[in-house]
Amino acid sequence: MLKRLAELSLRYDELNRRAQDPNLAKDPKQYKEVMREHARLSAAADAYREYRKLLKELDGAREVASAETDRDMREMAREELRALEARKADMEEALKTLLTPPDPLEEKNIIMEIRGGTGGDEAALFAADLFRMYARLAELKGWKYEVLGASETGLGGYKEISFSVSGKSVYGSLRWEAGVHRVQRVPETESQGRIHTSAVTVAVLPEAEETEIEIKPEDLRVDVMRAGGPGGQCVNTTDSAVRLTHLPTGLVVIQQDEKSQIKNKAKAMRVLRARLFDLEESKKQAERSAARKSMVGSGDRSERIRTYNFPQNRVTDHRINLTLYKLDQFMQGALGEMLDALNVSAKAEQLKAG
Template sequence: MDLLKKLEQCEARFKEVSELVQSPDLVKDQKKYKDTMREHGYLSGVCELYDEYKKVLSGIEDAKILITEEDDVDMKEMAREELHQLEERLPQLEEEIKLKLIPPDPLDEKNIILEIRSAAGGDEASLFVRDLWEMYCHLAERKGWKTETMEAQETEVGGFNKIVTNISGKFVYGTLRWESGVHRVQRVPQTESQGRLQTSTATVAVLPEADEVDIQINPNDVRVDVMRAGGPGGQCVNTTDSAVRLTHIPTGLVVIQQDQKSQIKNKEKAWQVLRARLFDLEQSKKDAERSAARKSMVGNGDRSEKIRTYNYPQDRVTDHRINYSAHNLPSFMMGNMDDMINALNVYAKEEQLKADITEMGAQ
């Protein structure tokens, strides 16, 4: 990859986009406006690094000339020190630029629908679902994101068989996109009198929230049923037909929403979840097509893939995709998981960069 050539192209494009954002006509097309502003922000960051890169290269050249031509001993020594600092900075800067040159995924800015379900482990698995949900809620609170529970299937022991939450804010999907998969916990359950260690699992799905412009659904493809809401054990908890079930006939996807007393609100939320699931299905197909030529080592977010283990006796959480471990598990479960999230995102970008370079070499 010719780094300077690529940076020059970005700088030229930044000038073009900077002129585009000044146009009063741009706001008339909201999608084009959002896309243009996103590109402008991305290119602005690239150009900042490019400016520093040019200064470092120029500084190295000037320092070498000074060392060669300057007679003053003190000046030579200062030039050597500066050269040493700049030559140390150069490879670091080049790595930062290479990662920055990977364009951000437009999905990264989207809000998400977070689905957590119990898998293996019975009551203990349902308690683990609650722990994971609270962990993500703590993270959201720290980042200033808004959370809204859309569906919750509570268990008698105080856990959840399933909980669905909408999380909205800045860069939510870009932060949590690699959380999808099977999460495993190893600990002694509260109900275990013998003190035996148990392994339980829960699945996490991070779905980018889809607008109507993102996914077109033919209303004729969706069967809408209304019914009375049911609670744990199947008993009726509502005397009106407020629960809504949407069935997407072409895919067989079914969404049931009954948390709200209003049928209208339940229907709105059900459509919101259905759009997200269909959008996720569409994106998964595209990812599968791309993965024939390129597959990230971070994984594909498949919810059948075991990604992380929370080991309570050893006070350790390990992400198996990047072999990254963190200690102080209680702090991690309080949402202090930024280091792991950042490590996952950096690793994903590095793998994408390697794949891009390989593809460029093959062309």
């Protein structure tokens, strides 16, 4: 661990020197990379300096404890030594966490896709509830969100809805939301008061920059058409809806929310780029060791991750066996405790895997 910390400290010093080079600012991409790595290593470099200082204090305390002849003074020195040893153990645990390799996607913005699954209208209504939950979380966190596309049902639900979320550590916070969310409650349309179980799938796609995913014009088929709304009615009377088909992968994105064909194509490209990026990242992860799959699961959309039980005001995450009896607050965006527990669990597994 000390060897790795020493290497990081040297790298941090090198980045410090590079950051002060006036020529660096002339290359915006390189400047961004240097400053991002500098910020990431800052905490580890500071902690390493504190740790080395503590080791010197420990050496001094050991010398005093062994050399002191006065009984009371020797006992005081031993007490100080015990306190320093405890502090050393705490610092080593903190340093291990800092040495966990960062996820390069941590700081990325995301595109979330929520789709009603088993349960028909009730699943669509819960999809709308989940969207509102994430929107409230975004407001609490100071993140921005934008609806990219939605397919509504007559009862106020969503067959599917996609939206972007941007801000600090969005992907790092929400990556574990991907999967199947199961709801247990009495639907408004249920006259007998019976509890129904429905399911909704959530996808969390790190949003890719144009430089990260190249989409060749010859790989893309663009179809324009008239936008349609619920019940077959027209949203507008111009051919503004856009369907993009990525020929190599067969991925299809349809965008029709905007009245402008240009705006619809731009939104569709964002979604397509995010899906292609997610596809690439999934392949990379599959190639890494199986140990990389942490306790919190793989993030696969077919995996049931959480149950929302409304009669009992209970939400349970099945990956970390955490149950909270405050579903009402949870649905208002108070996901902090759950998200923190998922991230702590993932980091612990990563450390275990080495």
